[in-house]
Amino acid sequence: MSKTDATKAVDEAITSRRSVRAFLDMPVPRETVEDILRVAAQAPSGTNMQPWRAYVATGETLKKLTTDVLAAHSDGSFERRQSWKYYPDKFFEPYLSRRRAVGLGLYSLLGIEKGDGVRMHQQMGRNYLFFDAPVGLMFTIDERLEIGSWLDYGMFLQTS
Numbered sequence: 560m561s562k563t564d565a566t567k568a569v570d571e572a573i574t575s576r577r578s579v580r581a582f583l584d585m586p587v588p589r590e591t592v593e594d595i596l597r598v599a600a601q602a603p604s605g606t607n608m609q610p611w612r613a614y615v616a617t618g619e620t621l622k623k624l625t626t627d628v629l630a631a632h633s634d635g636s637f638e639r640r641q642s643w644k645y646y647p648d649k650f651f652e653p654y655l656s657r658r659r660a661v662g663l664g665l666y667s668l669l670g671i672e673k674g675d676g677v678r679m680h681q682q683m684g685r686n687y688l689f690f691d692a693p694v695g696l697m698f699t700i701d702e703r704l705e706i707g708s709w710l711d712y713g714m715f716l717q718t719s
């Protein structure tokens with residue numbers, strides 16, 4: 560089967576995607592961010608409810624947000640309110656091994672020894688800095704919605 564250039568471009572976008580945990584300090588034009596979200600919003604959703612909301616933070620707003628959240632993470636005042644269950648209470652195979660493999664891989668690349676709680680906590684804090692990205696995107700879903708809408712929400716996130 561020969562693929563069209565458009566199909567190849569979509570394949571390339573999917574297969575070249577990876578988690579990036581370091582960013583250059585280069586501004587991203589507002590139009591680029593708007594374009595990403597406009598395209599992502601073409602994701603399908605059950606009964607076209609489009610159950611997602613995106614917030615974009617840059618510059619001083621991003622700095623204040625990340626500083627405050629990181630401070631709360633560091634001094635332990637970070638209060639997690641989770642109105643949904645994210646993971647099972649106890650992990651099981653084959654997921655347990657996969658989780659361990661990615662954790663070990665990440666920490667060994669970063670030179671963090673097993674059991675080094677301080678550095679693990681610091682690395683977790685990098686999440687709250689958006690890994691120094693110049694743009695922070697935050698996505699939310701109305702918590703009154705149910706699992707079907709979470710599927711839609713996930714499709715929107717993937718397309719972003």
Ligand SMILES: Cc1cc2nc3c(=O)[nH]c(=O)nc-3n(C[C@H](O)[C@H](O)[C@H](O)COP(=O)(O)O)c2cc1C
Pocket residue numbers: 576577578579580661686
């Ligand atoms: C919902 C979700 C949450 C994640 N949380 C984190 C995280 O807190 N810290 C992190 O470094 N990576 C996080 N990741 C990235 C995953 O570890 C990563 O997607 C997975 O290891 C596969 O690697 P890849 O994205 O480079 O293909 C998350 C990914 C998803 C989809």
